[in-house]
Amino acid sequence: MGTKRSWEGQAVVKMDSTESASPTISIFENFRDELDEHHDRRERIIKASRDITALSKKIIFALQRVRTTGQPIPPNITQENDARLEQIHKHFASIVTDLVGIKSCRYQRQISGGVQEFIEAISFDHYLRTETLITHAEVVARLPGILVTEEDYLMGIFDLTGEMMRFAVTALSSGKVTPTDAAKAGVLVDLRAIRARCEALSVPGRHRAFMYKDLAKKKEVMQNSVEKVERAAYGILVRGSERPSGWTPDLSAPVEVDTH
């Protein structure tokens, strides 16, 4: 075999980095590969989580067009949402292998945004159809291979109260539900029950710094939501006859807290 030469005719000495490298270099090249693998995986998960969040939000918007509880969701809305759910499951399926075993906790923070939004969507759907709260086990069953922590579940339920609030206020102001009925059964009663139970949960301070970081903020938003429905029911009962047709209660106070 001839020697490789540059165009001036000198022999080209191949600069082989692995041959002349110090042991440190090859050790760090190995670290680089490992870290690259980690960063790539992390980014794949973040991307899937964002897509899942966006699709879940669309499902929730569609569900807000529903006007009844305890009945099947109208077929036109079901059709839209089924397509979205299918896409969501494709996204989850695409990262299941990135989240097996030890990786499930490692990347939990990256996927949890998507999981929580998904819980909000399916729990709202579940509530509208059955007038009951979806359980943690039911959520887990819908996400095979994905770690759904109790924290994810709880945060999803907090967000659910915001949707229930919107739903209740719209129902009240449309005049289909009278405030007195609302105070006896239905969304307002359930919202109060959720609020009471969530307030009763005790999360120790040190635990809070480590997990359940958004707890205080989410709890406040949830308390707000419940009160809004209570005020709306009151307002319609007291001033109902004075209210111009088409008027809806003011929902402009801070409600949504986006957490990622």
Add this chain to the structure above:
Amino acid sequence: MIDQRIFEDLQTKIDEETTVRDAGLRRLFSQGHTLPLLISPVLDDAAVEILAQKQEVLRLKAVADQHPFYKYNALWTRELQNLVTSIELCAWLGGLQEHKGLSSASFLTIEEVGKFLEIPVNLKEEDAFHLTIEEYLLALISVVEELSRLAVNSVTLGDYDRPLQIGNFIKDLFAGFQLLNLKNDILRKRSDGIKYSVKKVEDVVYDLSLRGLVPKGSAAA
């Protein structure tokens, strides 16, 4: 209808997690401070301390192995990093020689550290207690910082040879760190500081050579 049991289950889970967390905390807290390793006679004392902490690590491992690794890893990662830093410093200064493997690197590789501490390293599938690559690299960065201090202090103590050895060693590590594709994370932030340590030692070496104080036949001559 809201099923009350849902919330009772949640409370049980929260209580459970708090207990685990407290147990983990007690293990290593207040013990993992970097050991004073500035003068060589303390190497033996340091080795004794390190071996004692190794026992603590094994106790921690016994508890941590029962839970998902990354769930509680943040509780002990700093202390474990400090311990690895102490081990590396001690070894670089000539201690713990019997634990140095056959590798030609001038520091203990992650595998050697794992073997010394009797813990696995860089587990990618199995969910068990181990030393991660990130922790190991962060520990090495602390070694670099600590040695750049030692370079200054050894001149003060009349040792003009050591700064040259330190300079060569941390430049070697610096070249290694430059190979990594780092994202905007703690590793990136900490490794950005290595160049200042390198410069600090180079300044010392420069001062020494300018005044003809570099010993003949030394590493950088």
